[in-house]
Structure formats: C-alpha cells, structure tokens
Amino acid sequence: MVGRKPDNESMPAALITGASTGIGREFAYLCAHAGYDVVLTARSEPRLEELASDVRQRTSRRAFIIPMDLADARSPRQLYEQASNLNVALEVLINNAGFGLVGKFWELDEDEQMQMLQLNMGALTHLTRLFLPGFIARRRGYILNVASTAAFQPGPLMSVYYATKAYVVSFSEAIHNEVRGYGVKVTCLCPGPTATEFDKRSGASGTKLFKSGNTMTPLAVAQIGWDALQAGQSLVVAGGLNGLMAFLTRFAPRQFAASMARRMQEKA
Numbered sequence: 128m129v130g131r132k133p134d135n136e137s138m139p140a141a142l143i144t145g146a147s148t149g150i151g152r153e154f155a156y157l158c159a160h161a162g163y164d165v166v167l168t169a170r171s172e173p174r175l176e177e178l179a180s181d182v183r184q185r186t187s188r189r190a191f192i193i194p195m196d197l198a199d200a201r202s203p204r205q206l207y208e209q210a211s212n213l214n215v216a217l218e219v220l221i222n223n224a225g226f227g228l229v230g231k232f233w234e235l236d237e238d239e240q241m242q243m244l245q246l247n248m249g250a251l252t253h254l255t256r257l258f259l260p261g262f263i264a265r266r267r268g269y270i271l272n273v274a275s276t277a278a279f280q281p282g283p284l285m286s287v288y289y290a291t292k293a294y295v296v297s298f299s300e301a302i303h304n305e306v307r308g309y310g311v312k313v314t315c316l317c318p319g320p321t322a323t324e325f326d327k328r329s330g331a332s333g334t335k336l337f338k339s340g341n342t343m344t345p346l347a348v349a350q351i352g353w354d355a356l357q358a359g360q361s362l363v364v365a366g367g368l369n370g371l372m373a374f375l376t377r378f379a380p381r382q383f384a385a386s387m388a389r390r391m392q393e394k395a
C-alpha cells in the first residue's frame with residue numbers, strides 16, 4: 128500500500144511536479160490525505176504557496192514548495208538537491224508536469240517545442256534517474272509518470288506532444304520491468320481529455336477532442352493513477368471509453384490512426 132498512517136512526524140514524502148494546478152494539484156491532496164508530506168513544484172510560486180497552505184490546513188501534513196522551471200535542463204538536479212536538503216524522506220515521485228502545442232510542426236515556435244521535449248521527456252527521465260537509486264537502495268519507492276492517450280498513435284497537428292507521450296509510455300514500461308524484485312513500483316498514467324488548463328495552454332480548447340463531451344475531472348484522473356500505483360500496475364488509461372479507444376487503436380493501420388487523431392485535433 129502507498130497510503131500511510133498520518134500524524135507521525137517522520138512520515139515519508141511525495142514530490143509532485145506540475146502541482147500548481149490541474150491533475151498535479153489533485154495528486155497533492157491525494158498524497159497528503161494518504162499520510163504523505165508533500166513537496167510541490169511548478170513555476171508559479173503564488174499558486175504553490177496557496178496550495179501548500181490549503182494542504183497543511185486540510186490534512187495536517189507538511190507541505191513544501193520548490194518553484195522551478197523544469198524546461199531548463201539544469202533544473203532536475205537542482206530540484207533533487209533542494210528536495211534532498213528538506214527534512215523529509217522522499218518515497219513517491221510523481222512526474223506530472225507537461226504541456227502540448229497545437230499547430231503545424233513547422234509553424235509552431237521552435238523554442239517552445241524544444242522546451243516541451245525537455246519538460247515532457249527530459250525532466251521526467253532525469254528525475255527518475257536521480258531518485259531511483261535511493262528507492263532501490265531502500266527497497267521502497269513509487270514513481271508515477273503521466274503520459275496521455277496521445278501516446279498510442281501519431282498525432283498530426285500535435286506531433287511533438289504525441290511523440291513525447293509515446294516516449295513516456297515506452298520508458299515507464301521498461302523501467303517498471305527493470306525494477307521488479309527491488310521493492311519499487313513504476314506506473315504510467317494515460318489520461319484522455321481532462322478539464323484542466325492544459326487545453327487552453329496548448330491551444331486545443333476549440334478542438335473536436337475537447338468538445339467531444341468525453342472530458343474527465345482532474346480528481347477522477349489523479350485517483351485512477353494513484354490507485355494503479357498502489358496496485359503496482361505498469362500502465363493505466365483513465366476512463367473506460369479512453370481505455371477502449373486505446374485498445375482498438377492497436378489494431379488500426381498507423382496512418383489510419385494518424386488520420387483519426389488529426390480529425391480530433393481540428394477545430395470543432
């Protein structure tokens with residue numbers, strides 16, 4: 128079980144990236160309610176402060192904030208060092224921070240695309256690399272990597288984002304296998320469209336995907352990921368319909384799946 132008995136000062140802690148809003152914010156509450164102290168990171172300091180104060184009030188757990196831009200390649204090590212200097216025993220790592228961009232590959236901003244690669248793949252991989260040796264040594268630890276149903280097919284008009292999430296699934300499933308027998312659990316969560324700031328930030332608000340009426344709440348998505356982590360699952364797709372679509376996509380020709388994905392990325 129991931130959950131622990133609260134009211135014990137020496138309780139272990141969970142580090143959550145992208146905690147300032149959306150799915151990450153819900154992970155913060157889930158971890159704290161399960162008895163973990165939380166270390167919250169994202170760029171927005173005021174939002175992290177407000178969340179940390181609310182977590183402390185509602186759950187009596189300790190909540191720390193480390194504001195940081197994880198699209199900078201130097202940040203994961205700085206985050207690891209700052210988190211290691213807190214008086215907490217980190218036992219859970221939730222790699223949740225990520226963003227997308229909608230548009231033609233050659234027209235989207237080049238710097239933003241490179242930042243997306245660094246955040247969605249680089250920071251997630253680097254943080255996993257930094258925390259895993261400690262988890263292995265202690266024979267206890269939990270890593271939850273947030274991918275997307277975008278991982279299961281090519282994504283025209285969101286090509287880089289879909290490809291980053293395919294990487295997250297492949298990487299997470301491989302590490303899940305590698306850590307078997309070491310007391311460590313690694314799970315990959317694949318949400319479908321979820322009601323957060325993601326669609327507005329990525330320019331996907333008006334797309335058929337987000338107008339389809341199949342949008343889940345961030346709490347429901349986070350709970351599914353958290354439960355799968357406890358159960359030791361390698362991968363979980365959030366929501367029955369999303370799971371069915373991900374399953375069926377396996378049998379479709381890749382360019383047919385790409386055409387379907389493109390249709391969903393077009394404006395409704």
Ligand SMILES: NC(=O)c1ccc[n+]([C@@H]2O[C@H](COP(=O)([O-])OP(=O)(O)OC[C@H]3O[C@@H](n4cnc5c(N)ncnc54)[C@H](OP(=O)(O)O)[C@@H]3O)[C@@H](O)[C@H]2O)c1
Nearest residue numbers: 145147148149150169170171197225275320321323324325
């Ligand atoms: N919402 C969906 O439909 C959906 C579907 C599938 C997968 N996902 C995945 O779910 C995860 C969470 O997304 P969400 O839906 O909760 O989106 P969101 O509401 O936009 O939240 C994204 C979080 O990531 C943080 N973040 C963004 N850029 C960052 C950077 N450069 N450095 C550090 N933190 C950064 C944001 O905080 P700051 O802006 O304060 O830095 C925020 O806390 C992402 O990996 C996303 O790809 C979302």
